Amino acid sequence: MARTLLFLSSNGVGLGHLTRQLAVATRLTAGFRPVFHTMATAAQLVRAAGFPVLFHQHHLAANLPPGPWNDMLGQELLALADRLDPAAIIVDSTAIFGGYVTLLQHWAHRPRLWLRRPMWQEGNRHFLDHAGLFSDVIEPGELAAELDQGPTTGHPALKVPPVLHISPHQRQPRTIARRLLSADDDRPLVALQLGHVFGSRTADLRHRLLAALERMTVQVVDIHSPLEPPGPDPGPCTQILYPSYALSTGFDALITPSGYNSFHESLLGAVPTLFLPQAGPGMDRQDLRALWAASRGLALTLEADAGEAGIADAVQQLLAPDFSQALAAAGLAEGWTNGAFDIARLLAQRVQE
Structure with missing residues (x-):
């Protein structure tokens, strides 16, 4: 038994x-x-x-x-x-x-x-x-x-x-991930995954991020978990996914808080990421994680109240080929179990x- x-x-x-x-x-x-x-x-x-x-x-x-x-x-x-x-x-x-x-x-x-x-x-x-x-x-x-x-x-x-719940090698191949995300191959795909950690500020933050991304030549997928209803009028880029990491091979860049799971998934999976650390009573030190990664050129970080220009500039840096190449070359997952x-x-x- x-x-x-x-x-x-x-x-x-x-x-x-x-x-x-x-x-x-x-x-x-x-x-x-x-x-x-x-x-x-x-x-x-x-x-x-x-x-x-x-x-x-x-x-x-x-x-x-x-x-x-x-x-x-x-x-x-x-x-x-x-x-x-x-x-x-x-x-x-x-x-x-x-x-x-x-x-x-x-x-x-x-x-x-x-x-x-x-x-x-x-x-x-x-x-x-x-x-x-x-x-x-x-x-x-x-x-x-x-x-x-x-x-x-x-x-x-x-x-x-x-x-990690899903190890990097368990993710879908990039071609399949892109197909499941309804992404074409002509433009970079930027994934946005905010969750609920920003509380009442989430809607405004999402609006600023999407506004900045709409001015760029990119595709966007706004990821919500099944527990996070997208609202009465979801945008065309909204998708409900869990666990989204399984499809992260299809992302060219990711914008997300630097909680334990997202942080380690992104770095061990070599996903170019803009971390938006959240601070609050009882929470972990997301700011230190983001600082550690940014200081080593492994990710970028911005405060959640950053303006559209700063957001767009950071995403452009993430999409540069040398950024993803440097992240892959860092080999953080080598030897990791x-x-x-x-x-x-x-x-x-x-x-x-």
């Missing part, structure tokens, strides 16, 4: 934590049954991937006080664990909620893994006090680690290579011990 593994993740409208867990779940060997409990509205994407999933709304989205909400979360997780009898619990979240603490304390006899990415802001330091609740703390690799001066630096953790395999192997070992 398959051993059940319980994956817990936070997020809200984002996909980062959940995508990393999917990277691990899809690389487990036979004999394991991943079950997901998430606060991400992306729950339907987990179900589409073939895994059972339970959605629990974050207290901010539910407009509930943290105390009662954590009590409910803890009771729900205890009931779920009693029913599933998980062989291990895997948490991917910066915040270790009180409800998580309740579950981890009651299930201290089973392996409990914390997938804790680096690049934290100082305000999240107190969550490290909960590290003792876990049997293992695993840190997904970070290309820009040398710039990280946040709370997790020096904190004990097993470090694995960067984790997907850390998701390391985590899957460790998880199997812990369950069998």
